[in-house]
Amino acid sequence: MSSVPKPSRLSRERVLAAAIEIADRDGIDALTMRRLAEELGAGAMSVYYHVANKDDLLGGMVDLVVGEMELADGRPDWKEALKRTATSAHEVLLRHPWATALLLTGPGVSDARLRYMDAMLGCLRGAGFSPELTDLAYHALDSHIMGFTLWLVGISAGMERLGPISNVLDLFDPREFPHLAEHAQQHLRERQPGEQGAFEFGLDLVLDGLERRLSAAPGAAP
Amino acid sequence: MSSVPKPSRLSRERVLAAAIEIADRDGIDALTMRRLAEELGAGAMSVYYHVANKDDLLGGMVDLVVGEMELADGRPDWKEALKRTATSAHEVLLRHPWATALLLTGPGVSDARLRYMDAMLGCLRGAGFSPELTDLAYHALDSHIMGFTLWLVGISAGMERLGPISNVLDLFDPREFPHLAEHAQQHLRERQPGEQGAFEFGLDLVLDGLERRLSAAPGAAP
């Protein structure tokens, strides 16, 4: 009768979507197989027909998240192209704060991940980087994207746990850690624009450095 | 009779040391409260007298690991000083592969961590960076250290899971991901020196960029 499967029927897509919703809303620890099944209005074990096990579930979720990222294209301005993918990846990962840790510690690499990597590598090679430099550049960029994002979601989670305000100076003695005190006050001055700026600052640092390395030793023309 | 507590008595130090040993040897997943107690020759619940709960245990472990890291000092060559802390942190984290993820996702900041941060911030301020630039520089450096290290331990673990050799080209179609294939072969050319070089490459990228930003806008003399 129904050409579209009734909402009571499950599917891998519905399972993954519900799992992502739970993780986004209540955190990755709240994502239980039973809780996921409940959200889907199904029995606990029904999920296992569409997903091999929890690792497979997590892998599928990460896959979808990575799929949201904008791929590096072959526009003439390679720095701009890389900046766009990097910023896109950063923003996507901030939308799904649980994903970054999974991406870095997860078991396997998904197809979407391979596509993302390949696009970035292609962008670098197209810009004239040698295979060796491309390799190094890729890891420098990826480290910054992942490292910065993971740090940001980490302290965001920490902030929430500590309550709304909780004077920062209660956490440590400004006498013992004078530079840290200054650093904390620095962070309280600006809000979101400051954090975003920090990501782009480090990104520009890496990109500018890469540009200099490129002009110092341009790749051999094939 | 015994001035030194008998080895059958536990202590927070003995508990944390045993926990780190288990995590280093068998991975963080093998670290169970029961397994830890067994290693200590004690009953499962005895551990809880010296440690509030598992989070406290993990926090204490991370604290010890961070304590191993070489602090940034005030030597005249600030780039060299930062390179030393960064490399030290990288090496320490490679000795304890489980620690990086905990450091970035863990609940609270420990005293050792605060000391480490303060030393690095102090080094930057001493080099003449303004508070704003110091803030940005610190996060750029930290992101690279953590991001690169976490990526490295991640793929190391992944490699072990995949078995000894397992031709890389079996993982994806070189036709579909040509740049990725080149990247993989690039990685197989050199061994350990290549990976270490990649960390220092990204580090130099950041440090060189910071030096340029510094000379472009030197900090105000206090």
Next chain:
DNA sequence: ACAGTACTCGTACGTTGTACGAGTGTCAAG
């Protein structure tokens, strides 16, 4: 109508973190 396939789910098991409270040893004061 029937066989087969696709899918659902109730029950049950092993493992985990840890709350609870009863035990043991040591030591200072009476």
Next chain:
DNA sequence: CTTGACACTCGTACAACGTACGAGTACTGT
């Protein structure tokens, strides 16, 4: 020596987790 307080150990028990197993149900093509 007795007594009580304290520091510390640990056996039992429970709730929550991932998931193996197999019986149940619904849909499909013949």
